[in-house]
Amino acid sequence: MSVLILEDNRQILNVLEKLVLSVAEDEKVYVTDNVGEAYKIAMEISIDVFMLDIILYGDKKGDTSGMQYAQSMRKLERYRFTPIIFITSLEDPEMYALRDLHAFGYIEKPFAPSQVENLLRDALHFKTQKEKDAMMFFRKDGILYPVKCNRVIYMELIKRKICIHMKNGDVLSIPYKSFREIMEEANYEKFVQCSRNCVINIDYIKNIDKTNRFITLEGTKTAVEMGGTFIKKVVGVLGL
Structure with a gap:
């Protein structure tokens, strides 16, 4: 299974990558801080779980690049129901994210490693079970x-x-x-x-x-x- 992490903060990116591998060391993890690169990865590789930072360009007022990326993925048949976990420092993204993009969950910065690991286990299990039952x-x-x-x-x-x-x-x-x-x-x-x-x-x-x-x-x-x-x-x- 493959996990794609889109996050602009390199330190957080590295931490999340390690946490994914701690949950399942045989997972393939693709990391990037660039939306264009994230598009390319998702088109060339079958992604099983997305981890997306909502705000990728902090110096851009009102930026929600990660959310826009998620919207683009949801328009593709292959990713209509793929688990998406949002990473955010926004106070309350839940109403929009869960309602309109069918997000699997979200991680608020600063986050506890155990929270990320538990959410990842659930997301990976959800994907595996869905494939078994198809x-x-x-x-x-x-x-x-x-x-x-x-x-x-x-x-x-x-x-x-x-x-x-x-x-x-x-x-x-x-x-x-x-x-x-x-x-x-x-x-x-x-x-x-x-x-x-x-x-x-x-x-x-x-x-x-x-x-x-x-x-x-x-x-x-x-x-x-x-x-x-x-x-x-x-x-x-x-x-x-």
Whole structure:
């Protein structure tokens, strides 16, 4: 899982980074004091928790750059429900932040390390549980089929049908539905389209051959091809 910290105070930035790693040392932490850099990171990497300072430019009257960044993230489908923790010295940001941006919580400066750690644990657990529970539903021959997202290895388009390859070896074949529709309805960040005819679950990636444009996946002997226009997206999502 990945955490992005956007904070203009370098000392606080370093403290927050250490606190994140103290909660879970295998987390990937991305730190920056620049909004432009934060945009770039969020586009190239799948972020699981945002920690955002509301005021990034103290010398600018009425600055709420961190809040504006959060608004931009919420407009993206992939980050509609990603936990956001605001870092602030404002007296009462709760009403606006929680109501309009669905913030997970906020940290008031000066903060106690234990407060940050507890909030982070809750946010990371929330994200993990949401991914575990994510479901898709498909109708075939009048029957509704529930599919758990984290058990899908990959989906491919074959002769106007979508074939969903599952972890247990089952293959569910459903009438044609665009991958865009499927991914929007699933709202599952682990799904990445790697070609016009295939969507993979990045949790099952075993190896990527960028030269020959193939991906091998755990749980299947099939090598999935990467389309030329999709390579950059796949590599960006994985942070390679």
